[in-house]
Amino acid sequence: MKTLLLALVAATALSGAAQAEGQLNIYNWVEYTSPEMLAKFEKETGIKVTVDTYDTNETLLAKLKAGGTGYDVVVPSQHFVEILIKEGLLQETGAGGMSTYANVDQRWQKPVWDPEAKYCAPWQWGTASIAYRKDLYGKEMTSLKEFFEPEEALKGKVQVFKSPDEVYNLANIYLNKPFCSENAEDAKAVQGLFEAQKPAVVTYNSENQNDNLANGTSIVANNWNGFTMRARMDSKTDIAYAFPKEGVVGWFDSACVPAGAQNADNAKKFLEFIMKPENIALQSNYARYSNAIVGADKFLDKDLASAPEMNVPEGVPVKFGQACSPEAQKLIDKVWTKLLQ
Amino acid sequence: MQRTQISAWLGVAPAWFVIGIFGVLPMLIMLGISFMVADPYGGVEPAYSHEAYIQFLFERDLDDSLIFNPIYLNIVLRSVGLAAITTALCLIVGLPVAYFIARQPESRRDVLILLITIPFWTNLLIRTYAWILILTRNGVVDARLQSVGFEAGTFDLLYTNTAVLIGLVYSYLPFMVLPLYASLEKMDFRLAEAASDLYANRWRVAWEVILPLAKPGIVAGCLLVFVPSIGAFIAPDLLGGGKRMMLGSLIYFQFATARNWPFGAAVSILLMAFVMLALLVYARVNKGQGLPAGGH
Numbered sequence: 001m002k003t004l005l006l007a008l009v010a011a012t013a014l015s016g017a018a019q020a021e022g023q024l025n026i027y028n029w030v031e032y033t034s035p036e037m038l039a040k041f042e043k044e045t046g047i048k049v050t051v052d053t054y055d056t057n058e059t060l061l062a063k064l065k066a067g068g069t070g071y072d073v074v075v076p077s078q079h080f081v082e083i084l085i086k087e088g089l090l091q092e093t094g095a096g097g098m099s100t101y102a103n104v105d106q107r108w109q110k111p112v113w114d115p116e117a118k119y120c121a122p123w124q125w126g127t128a129s130i131a132y133r134k135d136l137y138g139k140e141m142t143s144l145k146e147f148f149e150p151e152e153a154l155k156g157k158v159q160v161f162k163s164p165d166e167v168y169n170l171a172n173i174y175l176n177k178p179f180c181s182e183n184a185e186d187a188k189a190v191q192g193l194f195e196a197q198k199p200a201v202v203t204y205n206s207e208n209q210n211d212n213l214a215n216g217t218s219i220v221a222n223n224w225n226g227f228t229m230r231a232r233m234d235s236k237t238d239i240a241y242a243f244p245k246e247g248v249v250g251w252f253d254s255a256c257v258p259a260g261a262q263n264a265d266n267a268k269k270f271l272e273f274i275m276k277p278e279n280i281a282l283q284s285n286y287a288r289y290s291n292a293i294v295g296a297d298k299f300l301d302k303d304l305a306s307a308p309e310m311n312v313p314e315g316v317p318v319k320f321g322q323a324c325s326p327e328a329q330k331l332i333d334k335v336w337t338k339l340l341q
Numbered sequence: 342m343q344r345t346q347i348s349a350w351l352g353v354a355p356a357w358f359v360i361g362i363f364g365v366l367p368m369l370i371m372l373g374i375s376f377m378v379a380d381p382y383g384g385v386e387p388a389y390s391h392e393a394y395i396q397f398l399f400e401r402d403l404d405d406s407l408i409f410n411p412i413y414l415n416i417v418l419r420s421v422g423l424a425a426i427t428t429a430l431c432l433i434v435g436l437p438v439a440y441f442i443a444r445q446p447e448s449r450r451d452v453l454i455l456l457i458t459i460p461f462w463t464n465l466l467i468r469t470y471a472w473i474l475i476l477t478r479n480g481v482v483d484a485r486l487q488s489v490g491f492e493a494g495t496f497d498l499l500y501t502n503t504a505v506l507i508g509l510v511y512s513y514l515p516f517m518v519l520p521l522y523a524s525l526e527k528m529d530f531r532l533a534e535a536a537s538d539l540y541a542n543r544w545r546v547a548w549e550v551i552l553p554l555a556k557p558g559i560v561a562g563c564l565l566v567f568v569p570s571i572g573a574f575i576a577p578d579l580l581g582g583g584k585r586m587m588l589g590s591l592i593y594f595q596f597a598t599a600r601n602w603p604f605g606a607a608v609s610i611l612l613m614a615f616v617m618l619a620l621l622v623y624a625r626v627n628k629g630q631g632l633p634a635g636g637h
Binding site: 056058059061062065083086087162163164165198201202203204205208211212215216217323325326329333336337338340341 | 379381382383384412413415416473477478479480493494497499500578582583584585586591594596597598599600601
């Protein structure tokens with residue numbers, strides 16, 4: 001027993017020592033880091049990678065604020081990149097000056113949330129819109145009106161996201177209101193839309209949309225493009241992803257380096273690494289989301305490259321969520337709490 | 342003399358330490374946070390404010406005057422109501438079960454009690470997900486019905502109030518059965534026999550002999566079910582569809598999405614105060630009656 005304990009203590013001490021050199025600690029969303037890509041990175045650089053996971057941007061923010069995390073790379077969404085920069089929780093990496101930055105698609109270079117590309121490298125991006133059972137719905141969904149003001153046949157068959165973030169912005173797009181409005185009249189309009197939609201809603205839920213679509217509990221459901229593709233391929237039923245003419249909500253995750261990261265140099269190597277087409281393609285093939293690197297297409301799985309969910313049709317705007325001011329956020333929370341009171 | 346005092350104090354020190362670190366300290370932190378100012382990006386700023394407690398009942402108009410706002414009160418009342426119904430159902434189901442187990446021969450009792458505790462071996466979240474599979478359209482039950490000729494969706498309870506109650510009763514039933522069993526097991530069943538010998542009918546025996554003797558278990562069981570049910574949010578969210586907020590989901594929303602920690606903390610503190618008040622009232626009411634059983 002004693003020897004076992006000693007061995008344990010020794011092992012812990014050793015692993016502690018190993019962390020100081022040749023180590024990279026990634027903190028990323030659940031099931032969102034390609035093991036194949038990591039293996040390639042480890043082989044090319046000799047750096048040992050560990051991955052921890054979180055499930056919301058808020059968790060990431062709370063962890064970084066608490067400090068002492070030991071993480072070297074984190075993957076926040078676009079509006080949280082803004083927040084993390086403002087809070088001084090990220091360090092400059094000079095991503096825009098890296099040798100591989102030229103691979104980044106022109107439209108994603110120097111995005112509004114990191115306007116000089118001083119901090120982050122693009123990871124994956126996608127859209128949030130509506131998935132629906134084409135066979136049961138009987139037609140193509142072309143407008144957000146069909147989701148927010150559903151016809152009688154959809155009564156009790158509409159599934160809406162559990163938290164307001166994306167669906168509130170979809171409502172803004174439909175009503176042609178600005179994101180993060182601090183105007184109470186705008187919030188009232190959105191609230192009216194949600195209240196009128198509620199009788200048709202079967203559940204506010206961001207987890208079971210694929211199962212619910214497959215078994216007919218819902219016919220239309222808020223969903224993300226990558227998640228919908230999985231549903232379409234797994235299910236025997238006819239599930240489609242809508243690109244309404246008014247537009248869809250976009251999300252864009254980036255790889256960034258927290259302030260005070262112990263292995264910042266290794267983290268920069270990693271950022272450089274993921275902007276190579278053949279590397280980020282491994283990630284896309286694993287998580288099944290789009291990336292922002294030109295030339296990655298030819299390394300993608302065939303079904304992924306041609307997936308209708310991945311290719312936003314010409315003329316459909318993609319609008320990215322922003323970090324709202326406290327006043328605007330308060331209005332959103334009020335609308336949502338009133339809706340579910 | 343003094344030495345024994347010191348060693349006695351040292352003897353209970355670990356208990357105080359554990360209670361302090363794991364019980365009191367987190368509550369004090371929550372209390373502190375509830376009186377701070379929300380940081381817009383989550384967390385708190387170290388400044389005093391009791392705004393969170395005002396927000397619970399009032400909303401500020403444009404000119405800063407306070408208007409009564411029943412939203413949060415509605416959520417509290419719904420949660421309390423649901424917890425009360427859950428407790429009642431657990432008692433109705435749990436009492437016969439505990440009685441049945443207590444009347445079994447000793448060797449069989451242990452096996453039955455083990456069976457009651459088996460659900461605890463798995464995480465509650467997973468067990469609740471299992472209920473989704475049972476209650477949903479084309480689920481375990483619905484599919485069986487379809488195979489004998491019923492239409493799809495004949496059995497579709499998911500996202501209904503019934504589903505929430507099934508989930509809650511299922512989750513908390515063991516907390517009712519175990520204390521009930523503990524007090525029924527100690528009971529002297531000869532008393533019931535004596536009552537029968539004295540021409541009391543079955544209902545009278547149950548009502549006037551067994552129930553009073555089981556009272557400590559009933560009280561303990563009801564508290565153990567009622568208190569966690571008020572804050573429950575897994576079953577209401579997963580099985581109820583999240584169309585109506587419960588206290589638990591309201592608190593979660595404040596911390597995770599609304600990033601208003603002080604308000605979330607204030608709601609938790611109010612919830613705790615409410616439960617404590619209920620316990621105090623209960624203790625008061627019971628004081629005059631003495632301990633019903635096992636007190637001799």
